[in-house]
Amino acid sequence: MNLFVILAFGLMALTTLVGAFGVVTGRTMFASGLWLVLSFVGVAGLYVLLEAPFLAAAQVLIYAGAVAILILFAIMLTRRVMSETPGGQTNNQWAVAAFVAVMLFVVLLGAVNQNWQVSDKAPPPDVLTRLGEAFLGQYLLPFEIISVLLLAALVGSIIIARE
Amino acid sequence: MNSVPLNAYLVVAAALFCFGLYGSLTRRNAVGILMGVELMLNAVNINLVAFWRYLTPEHLGGQVFAVFIIALAAAEAAIGLALFIAIYRTRDTVNVEDINLMKW
Numbered sequence: 373m374n375l376f377v378i379l380a381f382g383l384m385a386l387t388t389l390v391g392a393f394g395v396v397t398g399r400t401m402f403a404s405g406l407w408l409v410l411s412f413v414g415v416a417g418l419y420v421l422l423e424a425p426f427l428a429a430a431q432v433l434i435y436a437g438a439v440a441i442l443i444l445f446a447i448m449l450t451r452r453v454m455s456e457t458p459g460g461q462t463n464n465q466w467a468v469a470a471f472v473a474v475m476l477f478v479v480l481l482g483a484v485n486q487n488w489q490v491s492d493k494a495p496p497p498d499v500l501t502r503l504g505e506a507f508l509g510q511y512l513l514p515f516e517i518i519s520v521l522l523l524a525a526l527v528g529s530i531i532i533a534r535e
Numbered sequence: 536m537n538s539v540p541l542n543a544y545l546v547v548a549a550a551l552f553c554f555g556l557y558g559s560l561t562r563r564n565a566v567g568i569l570m571g572v573e574l575m576l577n578a579v580n581i582n583l584v585a586f587w588r589y590l591t592p593e594h595l596g597g598q599v600f601a602v603f604i605i606a607l608a609a610a611e612a613a614i615g616l617a618l619f620i621a622i623y624r625t626r627d628t629v630n631v632e633d634i635n636l637m638k639w
Contacts, residue, residue, distance in 0.1 A: 374538040381539045385547045392551050395570050396558035408570050411551075415577050418544065422588045427580075427601055434605055439573065439612045446566050446616040450623040462561040463632065469560035473553040480549035488541050488590065495592040506595050507602075518606050525610035529617035 381421055388414030399461065401451070405444045412436040423495050426503055544585035552578035565622075565629045569615045576608045 391411025398404035412435040419428035496502060507515050552575050559571030580601045587597025619629050626634065 377538045381543065385543070388547060389550055389554070392554035392558075392574050395574060396554055396561070401564050401566055404567060404570060408573070411574065412577065415551075415581060418547070418581055419584055421539070422544070422584050424584050424588070424598055424601075427584060427598060427605075430602065430605055434609055435573075435577070439609060442612055442616055443566060443570060443573075446619055449620055450566070450629045461563060461567065463563050466561045469557050472560065473557040476556060477549055477553040480552070481546065484542055484545040484549060490541060490589050491592060493592050495588065499595070499598075503595055503598060506599055511599050514603060518603055522606055522610055525614050529613040532614070533617035533620050 377421065380417070384414050384417035384421060386414075387411070388418065390414075401447045401461065402444070404461075405440065405447055408443065409436050409440045412440060423499075426500055541585060541589040544581060544589075548578040548581040548585070551575075551581065563630050563632055565619050565631050565634070566616070568631065569612065569619075573608060573612065576604060580604055 388411050391407045391409075391414055394407030395404045395411060398407055412431060416428045416431040416436065419425075419431055555571045555574030555578060557571070558574060559568045562568050562571060583597045583601045583604070587595070587601075591597065622634060623629050626636075628634065
């Protein structure tokens with residue numbers, strides 16, 4: 373059982389990171405978008421391993437389903453210019469950017485490496501019910517505000533994209 | 536009972552964040568920059584859920600915050616892509632090196 377969990381974690385982490393590497397190095401934007409789907413699915417697997425099934429389902433539906441399709445649509449609607457541009461998809465600062473990213477990773481490794489006060493408790497068995505009650509109880513105001521924000525974003529994106 | 540240590544999740548999230556940062560710094564296509572931002576938001580979400588699971592599994596605040604970030608990321612993607620399509624329609628490009636209308 374333990375070995376299985378560790379193997380599943382390794383597989384999902386590898387899926388996520390290989391997908392992310394494909395996103396930032398893909399030769400065409402369309403390939404990058406497909407790698408992005410792989411990365412999102414890997415993150416959903418990590419949520420399953422973290423015993424957050426609602427978030428895993430939301431990740432697959434919203435990210436791998438909606439956001440990735442939206443991005444692929446945008447790539448295909450704007451694709452004429454970029455595929456044959458000389459100089460490829462990356463700008464001339466890639467060396468500096470890679471240095472910054474690697475240095476940030478080293479700093480984050482240092483910040484992560486400490487003794488966390490890990491709790492031994494398991495999440496409550498009715499976690500889904502309690503999540504719904506939390507949304508409509510303790511977190512009602514932020515929940516309503518994010519609904520209004522989503523509505524505003526929807527209307528705003530229609531108005532902006534209209535000719 | 537947790538066979539995978541918390542640090543393993545945090546390291547994966549850190550690596551994912553750095554990939555996203557590299558992507559959004561180097562891409563010339565505006566949609567590619569948005570993809571990098573989405574990767575970074577996913578890394579933050581992994582951190583939130585991992586901290587929830589390992590540190591305070593009896594309080595659901597971590598999961599709730601992750602759901603809010605997913606909703607915000609969806610709104611951000613919709614607005615961003617609408618802006619890119621509007622820019623593409625008027626200026627015929629989504630290359631950020633050519634979109635220098637507001638550059639000082």
